[in-house]
Amino acid sequence: MSTQMVSDSKLVNPAQGRSKWAQFGTSFVADGYTMYPVILLLVIIGSIVAPRFATTTNLINILEQISVLGLTTIGLTFVVLIGRLDLSLEGVVGFAPMFAAAALVPAVAGGFGLELPGWMGLIVALGVAGAIGWFNGFMVVKVGLNPFISTLGLLVLLRGGVLIISNGRSIYSPGKALTFLGSEKILGVPLAVFVFLAVAAVVGVIFKYHRYGRALYAIGGNEEAARAAGINVDRVIWSAFVFAALLAGLAGVMMTGRLDSAVTTQGQGIIFSAFAAAVIGGVSLGGGRGTIVGVVSGVLLIGVINNLLTLAQVPSFYVQASTGAVIIVAAVLTTIASRRSSGVKTRT
Amino acid sequence: MIPIINDDRRAIVEMRNIAKTFGSTRALRGVDFTVMRGEVHALLGRNGAGKSTLVSTISGFTPADSGTIRVADTVVTANAQNYAAKIREGIAHVQQTPQLFNLLTVAENLFLESPKVRGRFGAVSHARTLAMTKELLHTWAIDIRADALVGELDAGTRQLLEIIKALSRGVPVMILDEPTAALSNAEKKILFEQVRALKAQGVSFVYISHHLDEIFEIADVVTILRDGQVVRAREPVAGLDVDTIADLMMGKKTLRSSREDHTRGEQPVLIRARGVRIGPRSEQTLDFEVRAGEIVALAGPVGGGKEALAMILAGQRHPAEGHIDSPRGLMPKIGLVPTDRHASGYVGLLGVRENVVIGGLDVLSNHFGFISKRAEVRHAERLAQKTHVVSSSLEQPVSQLSGGNQQKVVFARALCRDPDIVIALSPTRGVDVGAKEQLYALLRDLASQGLGVVVVSDEEDEIAQLANRVVIVFDDEVKDQLLGNYTIKDLVLRMEGVL
Numbered sequence: 001m002s003t004q005m006v007s008d009s010k011l012v013n014p015a016q017g018r019s020k021w022a023q024f025g026t027s028f029v030a031d032g033y034t035m036y037p038v039i040l041l042l043v044i045i046g047s048i049v050a051p052r053f054a055t056t057t058n059l060i061n062i063l064e065q066i067s068v069l070g071l072t073t074i075g076l077t078f079v080v081l082i083g084r085l086d087l088s089l090e091g092v093v094g095f096a097p098m099f100a101a102a103a104l105v106p107a108v109a110g111g112f113g114l115e116l117p118g119w120m121g122l123i124v125a126l127g128v129a130g131a132i133g134w135f136n137g138f139m140v141v142k143v144g145l146n147p148f149i150s151t152l153g154l155l156v157l158l159r160g161g162v163l164i165i166s167n168g169r170s171i172y173s174p175g176k177a178l179t180f181l182g183s184e185k186i187l188g189v190p191l192a193v194f195v196f197l198a199v200a201a202v203v204g205v206i207f208k209y210h211r212y213g214r215a216l217y218a219i220g221g222n223e224e225a226a227r228a229a230g231i232n233v234d235r236v237i238w239s240a241f242v243f244a245a246l247l248a249g250l251a252g253v254m255m256t257g258r259l260d261s262a263v264t265t266q267g268q269g270i271i272f273s274a275f276a277a278a279v280i281g282g283v284s285l286g287g288g289r290g291t292i293v294g295v296v297s298g299v300l301l302i303g304v305i306n307n308l309l310t311l312a313q314v315p316s317f318y319v320q321a322s323t324g325a326v327i328i329v330a331a332v333l334t335t336i337a338s339r340r341s342s343g344v345k346t347r348t
Numbered sequence: 349m350i351p352i353i354n355d356d357r358r359a360i361v362e363m364r365n366i367a368k369t370f371g372s373t374r375a376l377r378g379v380d381f382t383v384m385r386g387e388v389h390a391l392l393g394r395n396g397a398g399k400s401t402l403v404s405t406i407s408g409f410t411p412a413d414s415g416t417i418r419v420a421d422t423v424v425t426a427n428a429q430n431y432a433a434k435i436r437e438g439i440a441h442v443q444q445t446p447q448l449f450n451l452l453t454v455a456e457n458l459f460l461e462s463p464k465v466r467g468r469f470g471a472v473s474h475a476r477t478l479a480m481t482k483e484l485l486h487t488w489a490i491d492i493r494a495d496a497l498v499g500e501l502d503a504g505t506r507q508l509l510e511i512i513k514a515l516s517r518g519v520p521v522m523i524l525d526e527p528t529a530a531l532s533n534a535e536k537k538i539l540f541e542q543v544r545a546l547k548a549q550g551v552s553f554v555y556i557s558h559h560l561d562e563i564f565e566i567a568d569v570v571t572i573l574r575d576g577q578v579v580r581a582r583e584p585v586a587g588l589d590v591d592t593i594a595d596l597m598m599g600k601k602t603l604r605s606s607r608e609d610h611t612r613g614e615q616p617v618l619i620r621a622r623g624v625r626i627g628p629r630s631e632q633t634l635d636f637e638v639r640a641g642e643i644v645a646l647a648g649p650v651g652g653g654k655e656a657l658a659m660i661l662a663g664q665r666h667p668a669e670g671h672i673d674s675p676r677g678l679m680p681k682i683g684l685v686p687t688d689r690h691a692s693g694y695v696g697l698l699g700v701r702e703n704v705v706i707g708g709l710d711v712l713s714n715h716f717g718f719i720s721k722r723a724e725v726r727h728a729e730r731l732a733q734k735t736h737v738v739s740s741s742l743e744q745p746v747s748q749l750s751g752g753n754q755q756k757v758v759f760a761r762a763l764c765r766d767p768d769i770v771i772a773l774s775p776t777r778g779v780d781v782g783a784k785e786q787l788y789a790l791l792r793d794l795a796s797q798g799l800g801v802v803v804v805s806d807e808e809d810e811i812a813q814l815a816n817r818v819v820i821v822f823d824d825e826v827k828d829q830l831l832g833n834y835t836i837k838d839l840v841l842r843m844e845g846v847l
Contacts, residue, residue: 205718209719209721210716210718210719211710211712211718212717214709214719215706215709217695218698222696224686224692225692225694225695228684228686228692228693229707229761230765231709288695288697288698
């Protein structure tokens, strides 16, 4: 069980003496807005210390930088909400676009020699991603493996797979059909930003108002109770892995688009940032708790901090170390906030 | 071995004025209990009378709130703090379910933490452990390898091992709580022989069993509990018979509410089990049906298969053979109240509304699977009112509610998709009296509306207050059925396995 009561004394009917403010605080935290004041504070501080920070170009730049991480984190949230995890998403970010690129370009450019028509690019990438997700779900639901170990194995396998299909070389200019998502701009704003925001909005609504979202929360909170309530638990778990991989595949395609090439090291390390963003955003690793509003805040926070540190010309070694420190501080804040507001302790 | 003198005047266990409260339930209200040397002392009482709680306070497994306990020369004044370590040397407690390590061998289990096999610096002698285990297994005439994994053994052998482990500690007092529940007749015989042999050496036993015939066979004296109080202390078993014991166990309890019969004439069958074999151990298949407007109870000993039958009906478990169908063709909608609300009832993180709604995601969502917030709130509110849930708001996390309210939320969830049948397992376990009555009223109300209600319960009172029909299930088979105007005595005797 991931939840327990903090103490009995806290339980004395919370209805008594609850002010409007306390209620506001509870829903503020529960809906995932905890980190937004922190982000606002950082933006204000940032505009004072670094004049270049508060420019439109820079802010759009931040959004573009976080959109890949954002999609991966939203994908990860599907599986974390049901109390599982998926490390192989990082592998999907690299493997799916590489596979698609290799299927498109001629053999001389490092492809399979299939030379599929350009418009197939996105379909192949997402198809591969979906198949990987299906395999993960199969391993967890049918074979009964612990997702940590099965997806860890797959992550390493996919890393190697990228090198095998690309022969260790990146594939450049895989074609417009695969790269437009990451390279096009609409009114000066990268298409990737719109994709990220649109996905966030759709998934946010699904989590909140769709029976599928309700099932995710129920399974994460208490799997047996969900089963007893008549939810097809196995099918939901399985599909969560598929959705997660699809979103990671989409993230990979956008990354390839931005770089105009499928790079062999693409996506490396992204799963750790994704976990950090999810936890900062209030997603409980024990399952059953977390919102898309929160996930977006976690991704934004990481993006803003990275950007600020770079603008402040902090040496890159320090950027990495301070990101780590920020993750820990933010996770502590989120945990305390959620405990204070609801009296329910979560294992983050 | 020199036998310890049996007529030692001083009792080996002496408990005075023991009290224990769980939440709002007063499990023990000032109980005195004495065990003499070399006697088998049976503790009798109905489910919830306080037998298991009492023996747990002797061993310290559940510390008593107040009172004094003396075991051999150790005196403890209870104040709800843990005192198990103090009296560990004087007492061994075999609980209803074996507490063994499945991934360790028989020998390792028997001599875990035993000083007998320990050398210098805590080194454990493997050879000595195996030799001593072989000797023990030989005395008990059990034919298993000393280095077999406990997880591979059947339930009866594991139960015996648990008993052997406790007996081999050489303590003067043994508590056996339902030791024969998983034993075959042959194993039972071995156990009784060992008990008699140890008794001759002056070891005392506190013996709890649901099988009165065992009490007559092995016990010397009997103490009967009812509602956490002693109604008969230290009665010689020779002067008692089944009827007297049953009367004493039940007392003249006035029912708080009584059952109603909503089965007017022949109501249609909603669901039926045809040729179902619950598990591989049952020799016969069973047929069972639920009619509209009736409340049928499944009763019988713990582990006898009544829960399994209910879960098969609910479609949550596959029978070993046979199938479930409905004469109406279409399968009826079923609302399930699972047996343990903490394990499988509610989702503690989620609020009342979300908990209720997960029971009916399919009926509350539109073609695209989206749920209308307004309709959802209205539906959850109506059900929360119907089940009398008290919470600060519909959004309050269910983990913060009291036990009774949590259970009402589980009922509301079961009713969420407008079921034709409600299957409730242990519907009022750990629920206070007020909430209990509300839930009973709810179940009667559902039956009067033409729903089929199946209740699985260990409590005779509960069954007697609710059920128009009682089906007795044990050994995974339907053994008996009570219809219409049965008395609570009929019920108790059947549930105790006497009739």
